[in-house]
Amino acid sequence: MSGPRSRIRLAMVVLAATGLVTLGAVAAWTVAMAQHQHTPSMQGMEKPDWLVKLAPAARTEAIQRQLRGFETTMVEVAYRYTEMYWGGMDGNWEYAAHMHEELGKALALGLERRPVYRKSAEQLFLKGAFVQVGEAIQKKDAALFKERIETLRASCSACHVAEKHAFIKIAVPTVRHNPIEKP
Numbered sequence: 001m002s003g004p005r006s007r008i009r010l011a012m013v014v015l016a017a018t019g020l021v022t023l024g025a026v027a028a029w030t031v032a033m034a035q036h037q038h039t040p041s042m043q044g045m046e047k048p049d050w051l052v053k054l055a056p057a058a059r060t061e062a063i064q065r066q067l068r069g070f071e072t073t074m075v076e077v078a079y080r081y082t083e084m085y086w087g088g089m090d091g092n093w094e095y096a097a098h099m100h101e102e103l104g105k106a107l108a109l110g111l112e113r114r115p116v117y118r119k120s121a122e123q124l125f126l127k128g129a130f131v132q133v134g135e136a137i138q139k140k141d142a143a144l145f146k147e148r149i150e151t152l153r154a155s156c157s158a159c160h161v162a163e164k165h166a167f168i169k170i171a172v173p174t175v176r177h178n179p180i181e182k183p
């Protein structure tokens with residue numbers, strides 16, 4: 001009568017022991033992995049030190065060089081212009097407003113690096129078409145937004161003409177950058 005019971009008890013003890021061993025193995029493995037990650041050889045590459053290696057006097061200039069100029073500003077401006085456009089077309093006004101604001105920031109930072117473009121930027125863009133497209137976004141007015149996009153892209157191109165890049169004529173975007181759901 002006690003035979004099956006004791007076999008069950010034995011099975012339970014074996015199971016519990018196996019569990020403990022497994023737990024121990026997992027713990028050991030976790031510790032090993034953690035230690036492993038901290039060894040420099042696991043990083044697969046040297047710590048980048050090109051900037052640190054330069055003479056202190058050369059570092060500021062190197063940083064300036066790496067920050068680049070107006071061409072990288074313009075890559076961001078064009079990206080945000082495109083996404084702002086799709087935000088407005090989708091009626092995703094908060095997304096459009098976000099892109100509008102960040103476009104303004106990108107341009108302001110670019111002008112800090114390249115103040116030579118400030119006059120054209122303010123006269124041809126920042127004080128006119130840029131503010132106006134922002135108003136259309138705040139009003140959530142699709143028809144007005146489309147009109148103001150036309151004025152905006154003309155302003156982008158006008159500045160390119162003024163700054164000897166007349167070959168960069170800005171069109172209405174045709175392709176989306178981001179996989180954004182419509183609201």
Ligand code: HEC
Nearest residue numbers: 070071074075077078081117120121125156159163165170
């Ligand atoms: C200050 C006037 C000014 C305004 C305003 C302006 N741009 Fe530019 N843009 C430039 C200049 C200058 C360059 C060339 C920069 C260089 O090569 O250093 C340029 C270059 C570009 C380029 C080429 C970037 C590359 O890959 O080299 C694109 C794209 C561009 N602009 C898009 C736009 C769009 C879109 C707008 C409006 C939303 C705009 N720009 C507004 C002055 C302006």
